[in-house]
Amino acid sequence: MDVQEQALDATRQDNTCRILNAAERLFKHYGYTKTNVADIARDLGMSPANIYRFFSSKADIHHALAKRMLEEAYVAAAANAQRPVSATERLRDHVLQQHRMTLETMFSEKKVHEMVVVAMEQQWPVIQQHLERIRLLLADLVRQGIAAGEFREQNADLAAECFMSSSVMLCHPQLIADALLETRIGTPEDLVEFALRAIR
Amino acid sequence: MDVQEQALDATRQDNTCRILNAAERLFKHYGYTKTNVADIARDLGMSPANIYRFFSSKADIHHALAKRMLEEAYVAAAANAQRPVSATERLRDHVLQQHRMTLETMFSEKKVHEMVVVAMEQQWPVIQQHLERIRLLLADLVRQGIAAGEFREQNADLAAECFMSSSVMLCHPQLIADALLETRIGTPEDLVEFALRAIR
């Protein structure tokens, strides 16, 4: 790749990023369906057709935004996973952090929540991949916990998956929305402790 | 209550039951929305208006059917809970049984599954009550397990709730529908064992 090609890629990346920023702002304000590509183009002072030089469709913008947001979530999860505390505490905090973030999105960014629900209903690969990356992260935490003597010997990948499945009620956006009204005996902390016990 | 009133109640109950039977058959065959009360009435050789002497609305029929089906499910769960095997085994089989029944409904009785999804989305109290009854059943199993030395001393009600939350991926109709395609490391049995470990 020569200097000219680098410059081309740079401007291209810059454009895609600007489009994503505009789309994210408009989607959050007006909602995904109420925002059309003409709105996004006007916001950036370009023609609607020009958008399609960078994204193959409006849905493609949605996908790219989801990917970017999930990347942020992954960075946060990775940061938590590197904290210098016990594996137990990092696993616990991971779930609680996830829980808080989901609640936050549900309440203060309702439009985003709608987009998330659509993405989950349609089973986007980007979400599956994100969950798989998270699972790898947690599996590593389990291995560290085993090495540190916190957890028993076990299949770390399986344990990570089961741990995620067990805490799905705290992280799954739709379930959280439903479960808010339910009469509950235990707190989120109780459920995490329960799942942690299964690993020890 | 004298003899006459008993007879009245009997015929009334008989009518409600016949209506429910007809409605259940038609709903299963044509779907809930495609079946109207006129269809149900015609099937029974009565006028649509007469239906409303027994049910205040079509939705009321839906509610009553859900209650009847959940009652059957509860009976099955209660039967399992009384088997003369260890509490561990009964808890495990309860979840696996629930899992099988949900899968069965999803595949062979798709119309019923749609009705279930609607009921869950709308958070019908009858479902909450059913789950609460199941939880009491499981809490009792946990107590028996504690008494038998299978499980450690703990809050049985909390444990039952956490156990149900942990196995929600195996029992929640919508989640099962979604998770079918996912790449999975563990089997349903693995997840149940995981949750059981948390109680021991």
Place this chain on the structure above:
DNA sequence: CGAATGACGAAATATGAAAAACGTCAGTCG
């Protein structure tokens, strides 16, 4: 020459009137 656009066909969505279904009630019939 390639980035950008206006014009345009295809696809999706909003609109509104017609039809169907819901649910009520005065009145019939056994």
Place this chain on the structure above:
DNA sequence: CGACTGACGTTTTTCATATTTCGTCATTCG
């Protein structure tokens, strides 16, 4: 007298149509 019904007002659904939005492409412009 009371179980039951036909007729009817109201609400919901359907469906054909108009409008918007999507996404493409030949053409323009720097």
